Amino acid sequence: MAFMLWKGGDLDNFHQAWVDIWSMEVSPKVKHFLWRVCTNTLSVRGLLKHRHLSDDDTCPPGCGDVESQSHAIFGYPLLREIWFDSGCECFWNIANVGPMSEALVNMHGMDMGVRIKGAFLAWVLWNERNSLVFKDNITPPVILLERVNRLVEENGAYYKRIYPLWAPLANVNPHTWVAPPPRITKLNVDASLAIEGWVGLGVVVRDSAGIVLFAAICSVRSYWSAEIAEAKAIEMAIRFGKHYALQEIIVESDC
Numbered sequence: 001m002a003f004m005l006w007k008g009g010d011l012d013n014f015h016q017a018w019v020d021i022w023s024m025e026v027s028p029k030v031k032h033f034l035w036r037v038c039t040n041t042l043s044v045r046g047l048l049k050h051r052h053l054s055d056d057d058t059c060p061p062g063c064g065d066v067e068s069q070s071h072a073i074f075g076y077p078l079l080r081e082i083w084f085d086s087g088c089e090c091f092w093n094i095a096n097v098g099p100m101s102e103a104l105v106n107m108h109g110m111d112m113g114v115r116i117k118g119a120f121l122a123w124v125l126w127n128e129r130n131s132l133v134f135k136d137n138i139t140p141p142v143i144l145l146e147r148v149n150r151l152v153e154e155n156g157a158y159y160k161r162i163y164p165l166w167a168p169l170a171n172v173n174p175h176t177w178v179a180p181p182p183r184i185t186k187l188n189v190d191a192s193l194a195i196e197g198w199v200g201l202g203v204v205v206r207d208s209a210g211i212v213l214f215a216a217i218c219s220v221r222s223y224w225s226a227e228i229a230e231a232k233a234i235e236m237a238i239r240f241g242k243h244y245a246l247q248e249i250i251v252e253s254d255c
């Protein structure tokens with residue numbers, strides 16, 4: 001299981017982005033992809049160089065820019081055309097300002113159909129980028145757009161058949177949250193069973209002043225019951241506490 005850490009930015013946005021992604025009617029692998037986008041963890045060359053895993057941080061198609069995540073999905077000049085041709089240009093406009101989790105919250109008011117299509121387009125463009133990097137293979141934009149349309153269609157049919165309406169996951173209510181005593185760190189955990197076959201686990205770590213130290217989420221392929229998911233979320237929080245050498249912790253379940 002891979003954790004995605006929230007670093008900097010507004011936590012409310014991060015949490016809202018989490019809720020938004022988990023409530024989107026797209027397949028789990030696309031949700032997982034969106035999370036990686038939101039947490040800035042796609043393995044773009046800029047990130048690999050930053051982590052000293054590579055010397056080359058240049059954009060694979062060779063435009064000369066550093067390959068950041070937003071560059072890989074939105075920034076490369078040809079991509080702008082694809083975004084506009086797809087009818088999802090509002091994504092392109094939003095994604096070019098501020099961090100992705102913020103951008104995602106700005107997408108909150110968008111038509112769900114456009115959001116779903118944009119999610120698939122981003123995913124297809126990322127796969128296309130990988131296909132260029134790893135297989136030296138380029139697909140014409142018109143084929144990519146056809147692929148997106150097909151995925152959206154199949155996804156819609158699948159969702160109608162498989163998933164009934166479900167309640168969004170429980171929100172941590174900041175008004176009822178009680179700060180821990182001094183020197184004690186509080187970890188709030190949350191689990192989502194919204195998608196059959198997947199469990200989303202989240203943890204938010206705050207100090208006694210209510211300052212968020214960090215937050216993380218992960219998705220696990222499993223069929224856990226609500227009780228098991230809650231236990232797993234608590235276990236995750238305890239492992240986090242240990243990993244970050246937190247001295248005294250309180251774990252609170254929002255499940």
Ligand SMILES: [Zn+2]
Binds near residue numbers: 075
């Ligand atoms: Zn480029």
